[in-house]
Amino acid sequence: MLHVAEAARVSVATVSALINGTATVSPELSQRIEQAIRDIGYKRNAIARSLKMGTxxxxxxxxxxxxxxxxxxxxxxxxxxxxxxxxxxxxxxxxxxxxxxxxxxxxxxxxxxxxxxxxxxxxxxxxxxxxxxxxxxxxxxxxxxxxxxxxxxxxDNQRAVFDAITYLINLGHRRIGYITGTSDISPMHDRMAGYREALHAAGLPIAEELIRFGNFHEIDGYNATMQMLSSHDRPSAIFSANNPMVIGTMKAIRDIGLSCPEDISVACFDDFPWSDVFQPQLTTVAQPxxxxxxxxxxxxxxxxxxxxxxxxxxxxxxGRLMIRNSCRPLGAIAQSMSA
Amino acid sequence: MLHVAEAARVSVATVSALINGTATVSPELSQRIEQAIRDIGYKRNAIARSLKMGTxxxxxxxxxxxxxxxxxxxxxxxxxxxxxxxxxxxxxxxxxxxxxxxxxxxxxxxxxxxxxxxxxxxxxxxxxxxxxxxxxxxxxxxxxxxxxxxxxxxxDNQRAVFDAITYLINLGHRRIGYITGTSDISPMHDRMAGYREALHAAGLPIAEELIRFGNFHEIDGYNATMQMLSSHDRPSAIFSANNPMVIGTMKAIRDIGLSCPEDISVACFDDFPWSDVFQPQLTTVAQPxxxxxxxxxxxxxxxxxxxxxxxxxxxxxxGRLMIRNSCRPLGAIAQSMSA
DNA sequence: AACGCTAATCTAAACGTTTCGATCATGTCA
DNA sequence: TGACATGATCGAAACGTTTAGATTAGCGTT
CATH class of the missing domain: 3.40.50.2300 (Response regulator)
Structure with a gap:
């Protein structure tokens, strides 16, 4: 800016005034300054400006x-x-x-x-x-x-999961696995509350062995799912409270030789662009x-x-429950639907 | 920093020297300065520093x-x-x-x-x-x-696509659709070159109606695929040179009532975490x-x-070709494989 | 005792802006 | 004609650092 001022034979204050429009500067000087700016290729230094302005x-x-x-x-x-x-x-x-x-x-x-x-x-x-x-x-x-x-x-995480779990319950599922991240962050806490609330509202018991904690990564979802599916009394549906972990869930289902939704229903939090293209088309809770x-x-x-x-x-x-084909009706409901 | 200097009864230069370790300062002053820093809760202003240092x-x-x-x-x-x-x-x-x-x-x-x-x-x-x-x-x-x-x-985009297209050709495909972004950027240009090179190396003609341009978005892939599949002589395989567009391709295949890989094979550029979990498991070119x-x-x-x-x-x-199950062998090759 | 050396500290100028208040023409009005 | 308002321009301080060079104190040499 100093160079511009010198080239235009004005003070830096005038240059600044012109650039920021903070004061009127005569057409004559304006032109000289603009010319100098072009000649020199001057760019205002945002750092210096920030220092002075505090923003x-x-x-x-x-x-x-x-x-x-x-x-x-x-x-x-x-x-x-x-x-x-x-x-x-x-x-x-x-x-x-x-x-x-x-x-x-x-x-x-x-x-x-x-x-x-x-x-x-x-x-x-x-x-x-x-x-x-x-x-x-x-x-x-x-x-x-x-x-x-x-x-x-x-x-409204609690409500969103409540809706999703209630949907599974209405399909006839009674043992619903739940995979979550560590519950020290609010969404995980609230989603868990939604899970418990839905089971409670339906008069179902809460089986603590069906609740698994992971650390948000695919591998955590994989391990949690493996554990649940290896038990003697495995769930008929799994809800994954976190988006990357559901990939792990699907991999575990595949590796253990089961298939979704035939053997086990899956739903999860967060929607993907590809959710309704590839099979199974995942039922998800979509966030806006x-x-x-x-x-x-x-x-x-x-x-x-x-x-x-x-x-x-x-x-x-x-949130919005996006119902696709990764969850199957079960028991009496399935019977009545196929009848 | 001025406040710290005053509180510690030293000059700002000494404070700076201590913070940056650019000069030795006596234990006594060091202690006074550190105390003052703690008391005041001083944080160095990175903007002022940047201005002075030029970085x-x-x-x-x-x-x-x-x-x-x-x-x-x-x-x-x-x-x-x-x-x-x-x-x-x-x-x-x-x-x-x-x-x-x-x-x-x-x-x-x-x-x-x-x-x-x-x-x-x-x-x-x-x-x-x-x-x-x-x-x-x-x-x-x-x-x-x-x-x-x-x-x-x-x-090495050309090589990567060459390999992928050659793989399709070896499966018996002769009419291979190609969906790409605008070729004014180098990867799109090079990938196209790989496509042409592969066909040429196999002695296959290049059908310009099988090459479609889009603007990198899902909808572009959708439209391009729709056009290709609506033609009387549709391709038996489609390669999508860009990652989001393949979602559109899959949607178009679904919407037109076909299925992959039974009716049409699909491969694409860029790998996804979910590529080998959901069906069809996409054959992709994975970038490192x-x-x-x-x-x-x-x-x-x-x-x-x-x-x-x-x-x-x-x-x-x-790149690395990740072969999965979204591409089917065709014609004589399919016969010999099933035999 | 005078000198020089070293280590510790300080003073003050920079970095490139913005902006307050001062200056200076110019024209208006009494 | 002198006082004064107006509008354009400028000088210089400030923002919070870094750093070159000056200063000072302490100490061993000769």
Whole structure:
């Protein structure tokens, strides 16, 4: 900018005024300055600007796994929204690890991001502290934390799983396996509650051996399914509360020599583009990814626009059960349906 | 830092020296400074540091679509690599649009990223100019550009498709449909060359009506497949040169009342985690995503470590044909196999 | 006792912006 | 004609660091 000013024989203040339109500058000087900018190929240095202005027009976004299609879709939507608003997005994958998450959030705050969208991991205590003394707006995505009182957009997970399990029960299933991630994060907790609620509402007992915990990866789903299917009294249906784990479930079913839906019904959380093309076509709980991403972006953009003092807003969206052909009716119901 | 210096009754230079370990500071002052840092909760401002140092320890990464599992996987690997090296990653999705890409690269350069990994889009001319006068190292990912002479990591696309098509030919297929993205990007161009080369090597004619262009999306694959299957002399096999489009192909096959592989064989580029679980299990060309991501990251990290003047390095990796059950033998070959 | 050497510390200038307040023409009005 | 408002431009400080070079203190040599 100094060079531009010199070339145009004006002060840097005038150049700045012209570029930002913060003051009127005469047509004559405007022209000289614009010419100089072109000649020199001047680009404003956003870092210097950020330092002076205290704002970077950059936000931080952390997700546990970017290879999980649910997060991929949401990230994509969020990215587009901020792109439109002239913000850059720094993406971090925490790999479902608490320390990684803390490090990355610190890294983002060091870089003075203007805001944060966090699909958090683990206990919220450290997150809360970090966020409290950095003074940036935060939106919680998909997963809320006790004690962290900020904007959030989440699914009504309990209801969604309640519906899915009830569907299985109505098909005649009585022993329904349930594979979940560690329940220290809210969606897993709430989904489990939906499972229990559905069984309870139907007057069915809860068999603890049918509830298996994994760590969100395919291999965890595989192992959990293997265990369940190897037992003497195996379930007639399995619900996987997490998207990548269902792949493991399907592999285990195949490897053990069973087939879905003939021998065992499967449903899971999160929809895929390919769910209704390949066999079996999975019955899933679809999340409104577009809405989730947009709402999260809007909440943050609203704070960034200056609306700092409004009370925390929590948006709860509804899932949708996509019924396909991976679940079979059982017993009397199957009889009556085939009759 | 000023506050810390005051609280510890030292100069800011000493604080800086201690934090960065750039000079020895006495145990006594060290202790006072550390205490002050804790008391005040001081965090170094990375923006101010970047301004002074001329480096942001941030890199830019642009991909056409983050919802494409291939890019998702590569992004994930790259992200991890830079995370380990203490770099942040700014991710941009260009949505396969040239203007968007140019805008985003400008945005990244404005923010003084130290380097760029680009899975480019469209003509490389503007990219080249932008990159030339910003003086940052660039690594081209997946797609190279004529005229842009930088580090790159790509697949041997021609060979990979040659192998896949030759496999189909060996199964007895003679009319093989080919669905591709617009061929102005190198992988699409090279893959097409592989297709033509394979047919040519087998002495088969190239039927131009069996080659269809789409825009990388599911719907494009759907339409292209619909057209091919509606013709009087439809192909016995279809190869989709792009990952999301194959979903469209499968949907079209279903909607037209055919089934794969009984009525038509299908193979495609890029592997999925679910490819070998659901039916039909797709025969695919798997890219070594881990290696691609790591190599790209390494190339850039090497430049960032100061190795600026080495000549451009181009890494060409090999794809692997994953043979599953979505392709059926045909004619005499089928006879002899069943015999 | 004067000197030089080393180690520890500090002063102050930079990095490239933004912006407040000052300056300076110019024209208007009493 | 002088006072004054207006509009355009500029000077310089500030944002929070890093760092070159200056300063100081301590200590062993000669």
């Amino acid at each position: 970077t027009r950059t936000i931080g976004l952390t997700v546990p796994h970017i290879t999980n299609p649910f997060f991929t879709d949401v990230v994509s939507v969020i990215q587009q929204a901020f792109d439109r608003a002239g913000y850059a997005v720094m993406l971090c994958c925490t790999d479902e690890d608490l320390n990684t998450q803390d490090d990355q959030i610190k890294l983002l705050l060091d870089r003075m991001v203007d805001g944060l969208i966090v699909a958090r991991v683990g206990d919220g205590a450290i997150l809360k502290r970090i966020v409290d003394d950095a003074n940036v707006p935060v939106v919680l995505l998909d997963r809320i934390c006790k004690g962290v009182d900020t904007d959030a957009v989440v699914l 990814v577009q809405a989730i991403g947009e709402q999260a972006a809007n909440l943050l953009l609203d704070r960034l626009a200056g609306n700092r003092d409004a009370p925390p807003r929590k948006l709860v969206l509804k | 942001t320890r941030t890199i830019g990464l642009t991909v056409p679509h983050i919802t494409n599992p291939f890019f998702t996987d590569v992004v994930s690997v790259i992200q991890q690599a830079f995370d380990r090296a203490g770099y942040a990653v700014m991710l941009c999705c260009t949505d396969e649009d040239l203007n968007t890409q140019d805008d985003q690269i400008k945005l990244l350069l404005d923010r003084m990223v130290d380097g760029l990994i680009v899975a480019r889009v469209g003509d490389g001319a503007i990219l080249k100019r932008i990159v030339d006068d910003a003086n940052v190292p660039v690594v081209l990912l997946d797609r190279i550009c004529k005229g842009v002479d930088t580090d790159a990591v790509v697949l 995503v881990q290696a691609i991501g790591e190599q790209a990251a390494n190339l850039l990290l090497d430049r960032l470590a100061g190795n600026r003047d080495a000549p451009p390095r181009k890494l060409v990796l090999k």
